[in-house]
Amino acid sequence: MKTLLSILLTGFLFLAYGSEILIKDPWIRAVPPSSKNTALFMTIINKSDKQDVLLSVTTDIAKMVMIHKTVEENGIMKMKHVKELTIPPHSQIELKPGSLHIMIMGLKRPIKEGEKIKVMLFFKNAGKIIISAPVVRK
Numbered sequence: 001m002k003t004l005l006s007i008l009l010t011g012f013l014f015l016a017y018g019s020e021i022l023i024k025d026p027w028i029r030a031v032p033p034s035s036k037n038t039a040l041f042m043t044i045i046n047k048s049d050k051q052d053v054l055l056s057v058t059t060d061i062a063k064m065v066m067i068h069k070t071v072e073e074n075g076i077m078k079m080k081h082v083k084e085l086t087i088p089p090h091s092q093i094e095l096k097p098g099s100l101h102i103m104i105m106g107l108k109r110p111i112k113e114g115e116k117i118k119v120m121l122f123f124k125n126a127g128k129i130i131i132s133a134p135v136v137r138k
């Protein structure tokens with residue numbers, strides 16, 4: 001009985017490990033139908049003792065998704081491709097306008113305000129996390 005209990009507990013902890021990454025308040029910027037690009041913003045919370053890495057992001061509504069960072073160079077705002085995003089243990093990273101964001105490029109169809117869009121996030125440790133991000137006009 002003791003063995004069974006420890007197996008069950010181990011199993012539970014393993015499952016819980018996958019949810020050590022929390023995605024808070026995701027939203028996608030509403031854009032006019034003529035626009036082919038938009039961006040996803042959210043806060044990524046790492047509750048675990050280990051760092052995790054956001055490796056890639058995909059969504060069915062766009063041809064390409066990349067992690068971007070907006071930086072200022074000689075007074076000009078530029079967007080730079082970030083290969084992967086490391087979230088240190090017990091910390092959070094905020095993706096927000098004018099800073100880090102998930103660039104959604106080549107929209108296959110127009111997106112509507114209020115619509116929820118399924119996005120898949122792939123983390124090195126936590127694995128695949130599926131979120132539903134509302135389209136918001138801000």
Ligand SMILES: [Cu+2]
Pocket residue numbers: 039068069079101102103
């Ligand atoms: Cu961008």
